[in-house]
Amino acid sequence: MSAEHDRIFIKNFSLTIVGLMIFTVLIIALAIGIHNRLELSDTPSRDAARQDRLQPFAGVYAGETGRAAAEEAAAAAAAAEPQVAFDGSLDGGLIYERACASCHDGGIAGAPEMEASAWAGRLDKSKEELVANAINGIGAMPPRGGRRDLSDEQVEVSVAYMLDMLE
Ligand code: HEC
Structure with a gap:
Protein backbone atom coordinates (compact mmCIF):
# COMPACT_ATOMS: atom_id res chain seq x y z
CA MET A 1 0.00 0.00 0.00
CA SER A 2 2.78 2.40 0.96
CA ALA A 3 4.77 1.59 -2.16
CA GLU A 4 1.67 2.22 -4.26
CA HIS A 5 1.24 5.52 -2.43
CA ASP A 6 4.83 6.54 -3.22
CA ARG A 7 4.43 5.62 -6.86
CA ILE A 8 1.36 7.82 -7.21
CA PHE A 9 3.07 10.66 -5.38
CA ILE A 10 6.17 10.47 -7.56
CA LYS A 11 4.01 10.35 -10.69
CA ASN A 12 2.01 13.42 -9.67
CA PHE A 13 5.09 15.23 -8.50
CA SER A 14 6.88 14.54 -11.81
CA LEU A 15 3.86 15.73 -13.78
CA THR A 16 3.79 18.92 -11.71
CA ILE A 17 7.50 19.55 -12.35
CA VAL A 18 7.10 18.94 -16.09
CA GLY A 19 4.04 21.19 -16.12
CA LEU A 20 5.97 23.96 -14.38
CA MET A 21 8.83 23.59 -16.84
CA ILE A 22 6.46 23.90 -19.79
CA PHE A 23 4.84 26.91 -18.15
CA THR A 24 8.25 28.52 -17.65
CA VAL A 25 9.20 28.03 -21.28
CA LEU A 26 5.83 29.45 -22.40
CA ILE A 27 6.28 32.50 -20.17
CA ILE A 28 9.76 33.10 -21.59
CA ALA A 29 8.48 32.71 -25.15
CA LEU A 30 5.62 35.12 -24.42
CA ALA A 31 8.01 37.64 -22.89
CA ILE A 32 10.30 37.51 -25.93
CA GLY A 33 7.30 37.93 -28.22
CA ILE A 34 6.07 41.00 -26.36
CA HIS A 35 9.56 42.45 -26.15
CA ASN A 36 9.99 42.17 -29.91
CA ARG A 37 6.70 43.86 -30.57
CA LEU A 38 7.26 46.80 -28.23
CA GLU A 39 8.90 49.87 -29.74
CA LEU A 40 11.45 50.45 -27.06
CA SER A 41 13.54 53.57 -27.31
CA ASP A 42 16.67 51.97 -26.02
CA THR A 43 18.26 51.14 -29.34
CA PRO A 44 19.52 53.70 -31.86
CA SER A 45 17.94 51.89 -34.79
CA ARG A 46 14.52 52.06 -33.18
CA ASP A 47 15.01 55.73 -32.36
CA ALA A 48 15.98 56.36 -35.97
CA ALA A 49 12.97 54.42 -37.21
CA ARG A 50 10.64 56.46 -35.04
CA GLN A 51 12.29 59.71 -36.10
CA ASP A 52 11.65 58.68 -39.68
CA ARG A 53 8.00 58.03 -39.01
CA LEU A 54 7.59 61.35 -37.22
CA GLN A 55 9.45 63.32 -39.85
CA PRO A 56 6.60 64.26 -42.20
CA PHE A 57 4.45 65.41 -39.30
CA ALA A 58 7.23 67.36 -37.65
CA GLY A 59 8.07 68.90 -41.01
CA VAL A 60 4.54 69.90 -41.82
CA TYR A 61 3.26 71.09 -38.50
CA ALA A 62 6.31 72.68 -36.89
CA GLY A 63 6.25 75.57 -39.36
CA GLU A 64 9.91 74.98 -40.12
CA THR A 65 9.49 73.60 -43.62
CA GLY A 66 9.45 76.93 -45.43
CA ARG A 67 12.38 78.31 -43.51
CA ALA A 68 14.42 75.15 -43.96
CA ALA A 69 13.79 75.24 -47.70
CA ALA A 70 14.69 78.92 -47.89
CA GLU A 71 17.91 78.35 -45.97
CA GLU A 72 18.80 75.49 -48.27
CA ALA A 73 18.16 77.62 -51.33
CA ALA A 74 20.27 80.46 -49.90
CA ALA A 75 23.12 78.07 -49.16
CA ALA A 76 22.93 76.69 -52.70
CA ALA A 77 22.93 80.19 -54.15
CA ALA A 78 25.95 81.15 -52.05
CA ALA A 79 27.77 78.05 -53.22
CA ALA A 80 26.93 78.78 -56.85
CA GLU A 81 28.17 82.37 -56.63
CA PRO A 82 31.77 82.53 -57.76
CA GLN A 83 34.06 83.05 -54.83
CA VAL A 84 36.32 86.04 -55.32
C1 HEC B 1 54.07 80.46 -59.81
C2 HEC B 1 54.90 81.62 -59.86
C3 HEC B 1 54.22 82.91 -60.22
C4 HEC B 1 53.21 83.55 -59.57
C5 HEC B 1 52.47 83.09 -58.30
C6 HEC B 1 52.94 84.74 -60.28
N1 HEC B 1 53.76 84.85 -61.36
FE1 HEC B 1 53.82 86.34 -62.71
N2 HEC B 1 55.28 85.43 -63.71
C7 HEC B 1 55.85 84.21 -63.37
C8 HEC B 1 56.84 83.84 -64.38
C9 HEC B 1 57.69 82.58 -64.38
C10 HEC B 1 56.84 84.87 -65.33
C11 HEC B 1 57.67 84.98 -66.60
C12 HEC B 1 56.94 84.22 -67.70
C13 HEC B 1 57.65 84.29 -69.04
O1 HEC B 1 57.78 85.38 -69.58
O2 HEC B 1 58.05 83.22 -69.48
C14 HEC B 1 55.86 85.85 -64.87
C15 HEC B 1 55.56 87.02 -65.56
C16 HEC B 1 54.65 87.94 -65.13
C17 HEC B 1 54.34 89.16 -65.85
C18 HEC B 1 54.98 89.63 -67.13
C19 HEC B 1 54.17 89.11 -68.28
C20 HEC B 1 54.76 89.49 -69.62
O3 HEC B 1 53.96 89.66 -70.56
O4 HEC B 1 55.97 89.61 -69.74
C21 HEC B 1 53.38 89.82 -65.16
C22 HEC B 1 52.72 91.13 -65.50
C23 HEC B 1 53.07 88.99 -64.01
N3 HEC B 1 53.86 87.87 -64.05
C24 HEC B 1 52.13 89.31 -63.08
C25 HEC B 1 51.78 88.48 -62.00
C26 HEC B 1 50.76 88.81 -61.09
C27 HEC B 1 49.88 90.04 -61.11
C28 HEC B 1 50.70 87.78 -60.19
C29 HEC B 1 49.76 87.62 -59.02
C30 HEC B 1 48.36 87.69 -59.33
C31 HEC B 1 51.71 86.83 -60.58
N4 HEC B 1 52.36 87.29 -61.69
C32 HEC B 1 51.97 85.67 -59.92
C33 HEC B 1 55.56 83.46 -62.27
C34 HEC B 1 54.58 83.74 -61.35
Whole structure:
Protein backbone atom coordinates (compact mmCIF):
# COMPACT_ATOMS: atom_id res chain seq x y z
CA MET A 1 0.00 0.00 0.00
CA SER A 2 2.78 2.40 0.96
CA ALA A 3 4.77 1.59 -2.16
CA GLU A 4 1.67 2.22 -4.26
CA HIS A 5 1.24 5.52 -2.43
CA ASP A 6 4.83 6.54 -3.22
CA ARG A 7 4.43 5.62 -6.86
CA ILE A 8 1.36 7.82 -7.21
CA PHE A 9 3.07 10.66 -5.38
CA ILE A 10 6.17 10.47 -7.56
CA LYS A 11 4.01 10.35 -10.69
CA ASN A 12 2.01 13.42 -9.67
CA PHE A 13 5.09 15.23 -8.50
CA SER A 14 6.88 14.54 -11.81
CA LEU A 15 3.86 15.73 -13.78
CA THR A 16 3.79 18.92 -11.71
CA ILE A 17 7.50 19.55 -12.35
CA VAL A 18 7.10 18.94 -16.09
CA GLY A 19 4.04 21.19 -16.12
CA LEU A 20 5.97 23.96 -14.38
CA MET A 21 8.83 23.59 -16.84
CA ILE A 22 6.46 23.90 -19.79
CA PHE A 23 4.84 26.91 -18.15
CA THR A 24 8.25 28.52 -17.65
CA VAL A 25 9.20 28.03 -21.28
CA LEU A 26 5.83 29.45 -22.40
CA ILE A 27 6.28 32.50 -20.17
CA ILE A 28 9.76 33.10 -21.59
CA ALA A 29 8.48 32.71 -25.15
CA LEU A 30 5.62 35.12 -24.42
CA ALA A 31 8.01 37.64 -22.89
CA ILE A 32 10.30 37.51 -25.93
CA GLY A 33 7.30 37.93 -28.22
CA ILE A 34 6.07 41.00 -26.36
CA HIS A 35 9.56 42.45 -26.15
CA ASN A 36 9.99 42.17 -29.91
CA ARG A 37 6.70 43.86 -30.57
CA LEU A 38 7.26 46.80 -28.23
CA GLU A 39 8.90 49.87 -29.74
CA LEU A 40 11.45 50.45 -27.06
CA SER A 41 13.54 53.57 -27.31
CA ASP A 42 16.67 51.97 -26.02
CA THR A 43 18.26 51.14 -29.34
CA PRO A 44 19.52 53.70 -31.86
CA SER A 45 17.94 51.89 -34.79
CA ARG A 46 14.52 52.06 -33.18
CA ASP A 47 15.01 55.73 -32.36
CA ALA A 48 15.98 56.36 -35.97
CA ALA A 49 12.97 54.42 -37.21
CA ARG A 50 10.64 56.46 -35.04
CA GLN A 51 12.29 59.71 -36.10
CA ASP A 52 11.65 58.68 -39.68
CA ARG A 53 8.00 58.03 -39.01
CA LEU A 54 7.59 61.35 -37.22
CA GLN A 55 9.45 63.32 -39.85
CA PRO A 56 6.60 64.26 -42.20
CA PHE A 57 4.45 65.41 -39.30
CA ALA A 58 7.23 67.36 -37.65
CA GLY A 59 8.07 68.90 -41.01
CA VAL A 60 4.54 69.90 -41.82
CA TYR A 61 3.26 71.09 -38.50
CA ALA A 62 6.31 72.68 -36.89
CA GLY A 63 6.25 75.57 -39.36
CA GLU A 64 9.91 74.98 -40.12
CA THR A 65 9.49 73.60 -43.62
CA GLY A 66 9.45 76.93 -45.43
CA ARG A 67 12.38 78.31 -43.51
CA ALA A 68 14.42 75.15 -43.96
CA ALA A 69 13.79 75.24 -47.70
CA ALA A 70 14.69 78.92 -47.89
CA GLU A 71 17.91 78.35 -45.97
CA GLU A 72 18.80 75.49 -48.27
CA ALA A 73 18.16 77.62 -51.33
CA ALA A 74 20.27 80.46 -49.90
CA ALA A 75 23.12 78.07 -49.16
CA ALA A 76 22.93 76.69 -52.70
CA ALA A 77 22.93 80.19 -54.15
CA ALA A 78 25.95 81.15 -52.05
CA ALA A 79 27.77 78.05 -53.22
CA ALA A 80 26.93 78.78 -56.85
CA GLU A 81 28.17 82.37 -56.63
CA PRO A 82 31.77 82.53 -57.76
CA GLN A 83 34.06 83.05 -54.83
CA VAL A 84 36.32 86.04 -55.32
CA ALA A 85 39.69 86.02 -53.65
CA PHE A 86 40.38 88.27 -50.67
CA ASP A 87 36.72 89.24 -50.39
CA GLY A 88 36.94 91.01 -53.74
CA SER A 89 39.61 93.40 -52.50
CA LEU A 90 41.03 95.72 -55.17
CA ASP A 91 44.09 96.57 -53.09
CA GLY A 92 46.88 95.81 -55.55
CA GLY A 93 49.51 95.68 -52.79
CA LEU A 94 47.51 93.20 -50.76
CA ILE A 95 46.85 90.96 -53.74
CA TYR A 96 50.46 91.15 -54.87
CA GLU A 97 51.73 90.19 -51.41
CA ARG A 98 49.40 87.23 -51.13
CA ALA A 99 49.18 85.92 -54.68
CA CYS A 100 52.19 87.13 -56.63
CA ALA A 101 55.07 87.84 -54.26
CA SER A 102 55.75 84.16 -53.68
CA CYS A 103 57.24 84.03 -57.18
CA HIS A 104 57.99 87.61 -58.10
CA ASP A 105 59.78 88.64 -54.90
CA GLY A 106 62.44 85.98 -55.22
CA GLY A 107 62.48 85.33 -58.96
CA ILE A 108 61.09 81.86 -58.35
CA ALA A 109 60.56 79.67 -61.41
CA GLY A 110 62.11 82.32 -63.63
CA ALA A 111 59.61 84.96 -62.60
CA PRO A 112 60.90 88.47 -63.23
CA GLU A 113 61.91 89.92 -59.86
CA MET A 114 60.65 93.29 -58.83
CA GLU A 115 63.58 95.31 -60.12
CA ALA A 116 63.63 97.23 -63.38
CA SER A 117 66.44 95.20 -64.92
CA ALA A 118 64.40 92.01 -64.70
CA TRP A 119 61.60 93.70 -66.57
CA ALA A 120 63.64 95.06 -69.42
CA GLY A 121 61.81 94.11 -72.56
CA ARG A 122 58.58 93.35 -70.77
CA LEU A 123 58.06 97.02 -70.01
CA ASP A 124 57.92 97.62 -73.73
CA LYS A 125 54.61 95.83 -73.76
CA SER A 126 51.45 97.76 -73.09
CA LYS A 127 49.89 97.48 -69.68
CA GLU A 128 46.90 95.77 -71.31
CA GLU A 129 49.17 93.13 -72.76
CA LEU A 130 50.92 92.51 -69.45
CA VAL A 131 47.56 92.21 -67.72
CA ALA A 132 46.27 89.83 -70.38
CA ASN A 133 49.38 87.68 -70.04
CA ALA A 134 49.02 87.64 -66.26
CA ILE A 135 45.37 86.60 -66.62
CA ASN A 136 46.00 83.92 -69.23
CA GLY A 137 49.38 82.82 -67.97
CA ILE A 138 52.68 83.13 -69.77
CA GLY A 139 55.59 80.72 -69.88
CA ALA A 140 56.01 79.20 -66.43
CA MET A 141 53.45 81.55 -64.91
CA PRO A 142 50.07 79.86 -64.48
CA PRO A 143 46.92 81.87 -65.28
CA ARG A 144 46.35 84.47 -62.55
CA GLY A 145 49.47 83.25 -60.79
CA GLY A 146 47.60 80.04 -59.97
CA ARG A 147 44.83 81.90 -58.14
CA ARG A 148 41.82 81.13 -60.29
CA ASP A 149 39.62 82.94 -57.79
CA LEU A 150 41.19 86.29 -58.70
CA SER A 151 38.96 88.43 -60.90
CA ASP A 152 40.34 90.11 -64.01
CA GLU A 153 40.11 93.40 -62.18
CA GLN A 154 42.12 92.06 -59.27
CA VAL A 155 44.88 90.87 -61.58
CA GLU A 156 44.82 94.26 -63.25
CA VAL A 157 45.29 96.19 -60.01
CA SER A 158 48.10 93.88 -58.90
CA VAL A 159 49.90 94.33 -62.23
CA ALA A 160 49.44 98.09 -61.83
CA TYR A 161 50.95 97.79 -58.35
CA MET A 162 53.91 95.87 -59.79
CA LEU A 163 54.45 98.47 -62.51
CA ASP A 164 54.37 101.22 -59.86
CA MET A 165 57.07 99.36 -57.93
CA LEU A 166 59.28 99.29 -61.01
CA GLU A 167 59.16 103.02 -61.58
C1 HEC B 1 54.07 80.46 -59.81
C2 HEC B 1 54.90 81.62 -59.86
C3 HEC B 1 54.22 82.91 -60.22
C4 HEC B 1 53.21 83.55 -59.57
C5 HEC B 1 52.47 83.09 -58.30
C6 HEC B 1 52.94 84.74 -60.28
N1 HEC B 1 53.76 84.85 -61.36
FE1 HEC B 1 53.82 86.34 -62.71
N2 HEC B 1 55.28 85.43 -63.71
C7 HEC B 1 55.85 84.21 -63.37
C8 HEC B 1 56.84 83.84 -64.38
C9 HEC B 1 57.69 82.58 -64.38
C10 HEC B 1 56.84 84.87 -65.33
C11 HEC B 1 57.67 84.98 -66.60
C12 HEC B 1 56.94 84.22 -67.70
C13 HEC B 1 57.65 84.29 -69.04
O1 HEC B 1 57.78 85.38 -69.58
O2 HEC B 1 58.05 83.22 -69.48
C14 HEC B 1 55.86 85.85 -64.87
C15 HEC B 1 55.56 87.02 -65.56
C16 HEC B 1 54.65 87.94 -65.13
C17 HEC B 1 54.34 89.16 -65.85
C18 HEC B 1 54.98 89.63 -67.13
C19 HEC B 1 54.17 89.11 -68.28
C20 HEC B 1 54.76 89.49 -69.62
O3 HEC B 1 53.96 89.66 -70.56
O4 HEC B 1 55.97 89.61 -69.74
C21 HEC B 1 53.38 89.82 -65.16
C22 HEC B 1 52.72 91.13 -65.50
C23 HEC B 1 53.07 88.99 -64.01
N3 HEC B 1 53.86 87.87 -64.05
C24 HEC B 1 52.13 89.31 -63.08
C25 HEC B 1 51.78 88.48 -62.00
C26 HEC B 1 50.76 88.81 -61.09
C27 HEC B 1 49.88 90.04 -61.11
C28 HEC B 1 50.70 87.78 -60.19
C29 HEC B 1 49.76 87.62 -59.02
C30 HEC B 1 48.36 87.69 -59.33
C31 HEC B 1 51.71 86.83 -60.58
N4 HEC B 1 52.36 87.29 -61.69
C32 HEC B 1 51.97 85.67 -59.92
C33 HEC B 1 55.56 83.46 -62.27
C34 HEC B 1 54.58 83.74 -61.35
